Amino acid sequence: MSDPTRGLHRRRFLTGALGVGAGAALTACTSNEPAGGGGGPAVAPAPAAGGSEPGTPVTIGFSAPAADHGWIAAIAQNAQAQAEQFPDVTFEAVNPTNDIAQQIAAVETLINRGVDALVILPNDGSQLTRVGRQAMDAGVAVINLDRIFDSPLAYRTWIGGDNYGMGVSAGHYIGTRLREAGVANPIIAEIAGIDSLPLTQERSRGFAEALATYGFAVGPRQAADFTAQGGQEVTANLLQASPRLDAVWNHDDDQGIGVLAAINQAGRNEFFMVGGAGSANAMREIQADTGVLKATVTYSPSMASSAVALARLVAQGRGMSDLAEQEVPASITLASATITKENVANYLPLGFES
Amino acid sequence: MSERTTGQTAVPAADEHARVEKAAREAEPAASSWSRVLDSGAGRNLGLVAVLVLLAIVGVVTTDTFLTTANLLTVLTQASIIGVLTVGVTFVIIGGGIDLSVGKVMALASVWATTVATQSYGPVVMVLCALAVGLGAGLVNGLLIAYGRIVPFIVTLAMLISAQGLAERISGRRSQIVTDPVIAGIANTRLLGIPLLVYIFAAVVGVGWVVLNRTTFGRRTFAIGGNPEAARLAGLDVKRHTIGLYMVSGLCCGIAAIMIASLTTTGSSTHGTLYELDAIAAVIIGGTLLSGGRGTLIGSILGVLVFTTITNLFVLNNLATEVQNIAKGAIIVVAVLIQARAQRSSSTA
Numbered sequence: 001m002s003d004p005t006r007g008l009h010r011r012r013f014l015t016g017a018l019g020v021g022a023g024a025a026l027t028a029c030t031s032n033e034p035a036g037g038g039g040g041p042a043v044a045p046a047p048a049a050g051g052s053e054p055g056t057p058v059t060i061g062f063s064a065p066a067a068d069h070g071w072i073a074a075i076a077q078n079a080q081a082q083a084e085q086f087p088d089v090t091f092e093a094v095n096p097t098n099d100i101a102q103q104i105a106a107v108e109t110l111i112n113r114g115v116d117a118l119v120i121l122p123n124d125g126s127q128l129t130r131v132g133r134q135a136m137d138a139g140v141a142v143i144n145l146d147r148i149f150d151s152p153l154a155y156r157t158w159i160g161g162d163n164y165g166m167g168v169s170a171g172h173y174i175g176t177r178l179r180e181a182g183v184a185n186p187i188i189a190e191i192a193g194i195d196s197l198p199l200t201q202e203r204s205r206g207f208a209e210a211l212a213t214y215g216f217a218v219g220p221r222q223a224a225d226f227t228a229q230g231g232q233e234v235t236a237n238l239l240q241a242s243p244r245l246d247a248v249w250n251h252d253d254d255q256g257i258g259v260l261a262a263i264n265q266a267g268r269n270e271f272f273m274v275g276g277a278g279s280a281n282a283m284r285e286i287q288a289d290t291g292v293l294k295a296t297v298t299y300s301p302s303m304a305s306s307a308v309a310l311a312r313l314v315a316q317g318r319g320m321s322d323l324a325e326q327e328v329p330a331s332i333t334l335a336s337a338t339i340t341k342e343n344v345a346n347y348l349p350l351g352f353e354s
Numbered sequence: 355m356s357e358r359t360t361g362q363t364a365v366p367a368a369d370e371h372a373r374v375e376k377a378a379r380e381a382e383p384a385a386s387s388w389s390r391v392l393d394s395g396a397g398r399n400l401g402l403v404a405v406l407v408l409l410a411i412v413g414v415v416t417t418d419t420f421l422t423t424a425n426l427l428t429v430l431t432q433a434s435i436i437g438v439l440t441v442g443v444t445f446v447i448i449g450g451g452i453d454l455s456v457g458k459v460m461a462l463a464s465v466w467a468t469t470v471a472t473q474s475y476g477p478v479v480m481v482l483c484a485l486a487v488g489l490g491a492g493l494v495n496g497l498l499i500a501y502g503r504i505v506p507f508i509v510t511l512a513m514l515i516s517a518q519g520l521a522e523r524i525s526g527r528r529s530q531i532v533t534d535p536v537i538a539g540i541a542n543t544r545l546l547g548i549p550l551l552v553y554i555f556a557a558v559v560g561v562g563w564v565v566l567n568r569t570t571f572g573r574r575t576f577a578i579g580g581n582p583e584a585a586r587l588a589g590l591d592v593k594r595h596t597i598g599l600y601m602v603s604g605l606c607c608g609i610a611a612i613m614i615a616s617l618t619t620t621g622s623s624t625h626g627t628l629y630e631l632d633a634i635a636a637v638i639i640g641g642t643l644l645s646g647g648r649g650t651l652i653g654s655i656l657g658v659l660v661f662t663t664i665t666n667l668f669v670l671n672n673l674a675t676e677v678q679n680i681a682k683g684a685i686i687v688v689a690v691l692i693q694a695r696a697q698r699s700s701s702t703a
Contacts, residue, residue: 067527068624195675223675227624228529232617233432237669240425241417257529261619265431265541266424281531354529 058315059090060308061110063103064121064145066096069226070254070354071277074301075121075145078352082305089312100127107131111138116315117156119307121145129154141314145307147199156314158331159307161299163199165336166251167206169297170274173338174247175214177272177294186246187219189271191234191259193251195223203251203276219245224255231258236266245271253279253296254354260285263292278339280351287344298337301352306332401692402640402656405685409663417670425666427549431541433662434555435460435613436632437655441562442606443633444654448566449599450579450646451506455495455513456607456633457626462521463487463611467537468530468621477536484615485608491517492604496597514630521623529620540616551613558609563651565602575599580647636661639689660689 060083067073076096083091092115094106100123108131110118118135122128125147132154135142144155178186190207193200200223208218220242224230231250239245239262250259253275263273275282275296285293310328313319319326339347413420439456446453466472467484491513498509532538543550566572574595577585586592615621636657642649664685668678 066522068522070528073527220669220672222669222672225627227627228618228620228622229614229625229627233665234669236428236432237666240419240422240428240666241670241672243419254529257531257620258618261541261617265617266428 054086054088055312055316055318057088057090058116058312059092059114060311060315061107061113061115061118061140062091062093062120062308063106063110063118064096064304065103065123066098068098070279070352071252071299071301072096074352075304078301078304079119079308082308086309086312088316089308091308098123100124103128104131107135111135111140115140117141117143117311119143119145119304119311121304122147122149125149141311143307143311143314145304152330156330157310157328159303159310159334160332161303161334162336163202163299164206165333166276166297166299167203167208168210169336169338170249170276170295171207171210171213173274173295173297173340174249175211175216178216178246179214183246186216187242187244188216189238189242189245189248190218190221191231191238191248191250191255192221192223193226193255200251207249224252224258226252226255228255228258228261231255232262233258235259235262239263239266239268247271248273248292249276250274251276253277253282256282256293257354260291260293268292278337278347278351279354280348281354283339283344283348283351286339286341287348289341295338295340298334298339298347298350300334300350302350303334399641399650399653399656401695402653402660402689404692405660405689406656406663409660409667413663413667413670416667420667420670423547425670427547427552429659429662429666430552430555431549431617432665433658434549434551435610435617436629436636436662437555437658438558438606438610438613439626439629440633440636440654440658441558441651442603443630444637444640444642444649444651445562445566445575445602446506446599447634447637447642447644448579448646448649449575449596450582451499451596451599452510452634452644453495453600453603454507454510454630454634455491455517456603456610457629458514458517458521459488459491459604459607460610460614460629461623461625461627462491462517462524463608464615464621464625465521465525465530465623466621467611468532468615469524470530473532473534477534480534480537480615481612484611485605488604488606488608488611489601490604491607492601493597495604496600499600500593500596518623525621525623527623529622529624532615532619532621537612537616538619540613541619551617554609554613558606559651559655566651571595571598576647578646632661633658635686639686657689660685 062079064076065072067076076093080091080093083089092110092113094110097103097106103123107118107120107128111134118140120128120132120142129150132142132144132149133151136154136156141156142154144158146160148158148160149155174188188211190204192204211217220238222234222238224234235258248271250256250273254277256275269292271292272294273292275293276299278296278298278300282293282296285291286295314328320328323329337347410420419425439460443453443456463484466487467480472480472483495509495513498504499506540550545553566575574585574590577588578590578592578595582592614625618625637649637654638644639660640650640653640655640657642653664682668681673681
């Protein structure tokens, strides 16, 4: 598949480089366009359902947090790429921001501009509920992406990942594998994301409950901070605390780069590891099968592509043609798949570069 | 290791040195020779050494892995990156300034050094890029502070923000994976059983110590930090020196950038988040005056080791994050209390 965002990406990149003035020349020299391609965002194929044939022209507004992380970066790129596949969609993305007040202002701007539908990944679901409600009251269909609003009055359809299910998938994979290997009393470590986030708590709950069905429990558990640096630091220390491990679940593949670096630096390989989210690098690692990483459980940013597709259908008043319903459903929870060496080839096109 | 705090070894022949010392002394009343020994050597950092010993005892009691060579080397490796940054910050703070930008300048340098383009030119270019970004950021900080007459807090805060933005722009907010085997190999290399990163850390501390305590640049740093007006009247080029100080800090960021790129195998805009606060905290609990003119590099490094040891102990004991944060805050206060007490008793001995 050709990469429809490549040209745009480069244009935005160069504009930015000019903006920094003196740094421009140097920046251009260190452009990040990968030599051999493959660095572009994963674009989910347009859903067969709902009719890809053109409908009424619609304008879809989009607002998401600013990325400090490959997953969020992929969210924005996927949404953009998906919108470009529809000739009947005008896509209006506002500047990403991590500031709640700015995101509220940005969404209000989109409402005032009279968009037909909004796709919103809120920085904080609770704090953006009011503006979601405001949009719905103004007759703008809101597709709430991933972090859920407090009130169903604030969105037309919610689509997001299954954090609990991620934990369950990881727990089942580890439980099955250890049981097959006949390991009694295994030491299972967990490297979580940010403990204060509900999503991290959900993942951990799913993991612990799935492991419990095998009679296993989580051993050492530490939170990193969703960054490669945090993953490296926490893992380096954790490996010292546990001279022997049987399995490790790391919640996040971005953070996992640091986790794997620490494992390599410590020269440990007596255990196997499961990742989380499904980044392309993690998948390549699984495919190569040369290290401890044997699986990852998905939390795919392709949900942004689906959200844009849903926004279009809702705005055009259409349903999803494979379903019996006349309308798009109110809520869609993605399933968390377990990617292993056996099925990695199917998932690699959906992987995001962290 | 003995350490001077005010640049008081005279090289009487040089006129300038005498003037510099005069300026430096104004920052701190002359102490008796006996108290100076205690004040300047191990005595001064006794409090921090005591805290480290306490932490080690806790480690031995609560875990059976704390005192293993592998664990101690892990602590030292974790300390090495923030340690290198802290060396630069110590120079700036002794010189009467502050540098809030170190964490993000390091992140920017790591991103620049690991772009596809620079990686394809090989490790030497990557290292040069990192150092150039660090030095460049230091130069901009220094110029704005010295000639723009903006307070260091604001200038370096602005640098923090824009370095973060530029790092995000260049990396596309992704982790840029290090494919170059030489850079990636640094963190896996050991000499005589000790990780190469620890040697780099030791070398930076060594050079920093010599520069701070045995060179004109060091003496001038104390003098300018103690009393910039007196230093100016004594004939020092305060502006040029200020630029130099921020470039020292920037250079440390460049070195740290290569180290973190190797340790995490990535260049990323998320590197070094809040490192500026960790580094400043380490400098302060290391006994350096936030107002400048007085401080020691060894104290700062002990401060870094206290932080890294605490983190290590927490993970070894599998404490939850919120417990870690509460305990960390408490331990910082205790460390400063013990440190202050040790300093008082050493200066009245």
